[in-house]
Amino acid sequence: MKNLGFLWLLLAIAVVGYVLTSFRRESFVPEFLDQGNVKKTDLTRRSNYSQETNHFKPTPYPQDPILGVSTPFRVNMFNSYMV
Numbered sequence: 001m002k003n004l005g006f007l008w009l010l011l012a013i014a015v016v017g018y019v020l021t022s023f024r025r026e027s028f029v030p031e032f033l034d035q036g037n038v039k040k041t042d043l044t045r046r047s048n049y050s051q052e053t054n055h056f057k058p059t060p061y062p063q064d065p066i067l068g069v070s071t072p073f074r075v076n077m078f079n080s081y082m083v
Contacts, residue, residue: 058077068081 066081068083071080071082073080
């Protein structure tokens with residue numbers, strides 16, 4: 001009878017261990033993962049010199065006369081002026 005209680009204890013520990021390890025695993029669906037970077041890498045894999053950046057060409061804006069004195073500072077791609 002002593003051994004029967006010990007076997008129940010081992011069985012309970014095994015069941016708890018199985019439950020903890022089975023719920024900890026996450027199964028990901030490959031269709032839901034973002035594959036954009038993998039595709040971009042495949043496109044530029046053979047070229048050592050091709051570069052892709054997030055650079056954009058600014059939209060043209062009306063050329064009004066700038067009031068003030070030019071300073072040596074820049075804000076992003078624009079020269080700054082002191083009024």
